[in-house]
Amino acid sequence: MARELPAIAPQSEERSFAEDVVLGLSSEPKKLPCKYFYDARGSALFDRITELDEYYPTRTELALMRAHAPAIAAKIGAGALVVELGSGSSVKTRLLLDELELPTGYVPVDISAEHLRSAASSIAADYPGLEVTPVAADFTRGFAIPKPRPSTRPSNKQPPARCVVYFPGSTIGNFTRARALELLSAIAAFVGADGDERPGGLLLGFDLVKPADMLVRAYDDAQGVTSAFNLNLLTRINRELDGDFELDGFEHRAVWEPGPARMEIFIRSTRDQLVHAAGHSYRFAAGEDILTEYSHKYTLDSIRALAREAGFERSTIWTDPDELFGVGLFQLAD
Numbered sequence: 001m002a003r004e005l006p007a008i009a010p011q012s013e014e015r016s017f018a019e020d021v022v023l024g025l026s027s028e029p030k031k032l033p034c035k036y037f038y039d040a041r042g043s044a045l046f047d048r049i050t051e052l053d054e055y056y057p058t059r060t061e062l063a064l065m066r067a068h069a070p071a072i073a074a075k076i077g078a079g080a081l082v083v084e085l086g087s088g089s090s091v092k093t094r095l096l097l098d099e100l101e102l103p104t105g106y107v108p109v110d111i112s113a114e115h116l117r118s119a120a121s122s123i124a125a126d127y128p129g130l131e132v133t134p135v136a137a138d139f140t141r142g143f144a145i146p147k148p149r150p151s152t153r154p155s156n157k158q159p160p161a162r163c164v165v166y167f168p169g170s171t172i173g174n175f176t177r178a179r180a181l182e183l184l185s186a187i188a189a190f191v192g193a194d195g196d197e198r199p200g201g202l203l204l205g206f207d208l209v210k211p212a213d214m215l216v217r218a219y220d221d222a223q224g225v226t227s228a229f230n231l232n233l234l235t236r237i238n239r240e241l242d243g244d245f246e247l248d249g250f251e252h253r254a255v256w257e258p259g260p261a262r263m264e265i266f267i268r269s270t271r272d273q274l275v276h277a278a279g280h281s282y283r284f285a286a287g288e289d290i291l292t293e294y295s296h297k298y299t300l301d302s303i304r305a306l307a308r309e310a311g312f313e314r315s316t317i318w319t320d321p322d323e324l325f326g327v328g329l330f331q332l333a334d
């Protein structure tokens with residue numbers, strides 16, 4: 001029997017990279033979906049970002065997990081089925097799995113079949129008793145996961161599984177508040193008690209609001225790694241969609257917008273130019289932007305409010321002493 005995380009965007013059809021590029025570059029203002037950053041070079045550049053002095057989120061979240069995984073695991077309880085959204089974070093996942101008491105299974109969900117295979121096989125190799133069931137899916141569009149069969153549970157005396165969705169890495173920041181609410185509501189429905197299961201929860205990594213200069217430095221680093229990461233999207237379009245973007249005619253821009261509490265990442269055209277890609281042409285004015293990414297930041301209050309609105313009545317939040325980053329366990333009432 002499979003349970004399904006309801007699609008949060010049932011109205012939007014699946015689009016190809018080419019369709020998204022044509023649509024995004026033909027709209028006003030121009031935009032491109034941030035999920036296309038992560039080709040091989042983009043993923044390697046993102047790994048370099050996570051090691052930059054200016055980019056605090058990854059190391060801070062890791063430190064939080066090192067410090068608090070025992071407390072988090074104790075709150076989750078025994079027999080958990082862990083569903084992870086995005087599977088590129090095996091270090092954090094291991095910190096969690098190491099502390100959980102007899103987890104029932106681990107279900108990494110990722111859009112990239114390749115990331116998924118490598119993450120799933122390394123976890124399966126190192127946790128011999130754990131049933132690992134990778135699911136290749138775009139979790140923003142809904143997916144079904146197989147419910148573990150009772151016979152695969154560690155023992156009949158175990159409490160019935162509760163499902164915990166682990167969504168680390170502050171990827172939630174890429175979603176607007178409205179979309180984040182849809183996703184969290186879908187997760188709340190997904191982990192809710194059904195049949196013999198107890199209500200579960202959501203373990204979420206989120207980035208915190210902080211002074212603008214620190215945020216801008218994190219998204220516009222001195223070495224230009226984030227700039228290369230952002231502009232690589234144009235290189236990818238050139239390669240995969242027969243584009244003719246001239247990279248020296250574009251620049252990286254990272255802006256903090258306090259109202260919506262988000263970093264806004266753009267690629268700016270530095271001159272008037274005509275560009276071709278995916279069989280279409282696009283006119284750029286000097287100074288015209290392509291929006292490539294939002295990275296929303298939360299306060300302890302705003303994330304609690306969002307989780308509560310999504311149906312999670314109980315929240316426990318761990319932060320570092322400087323309150324740079326948060327890890328929250330949001331649970332449904334028993």
Ligand code: AVJ
Pocket residue numbers: 049057169170171173174218219226293294295
């Ligand atoms: C992977 C979405 C968490 O928003 O901090 C890093 C992506 N973009 N630098 C973030 C990103 C530019 C990152 N997330």
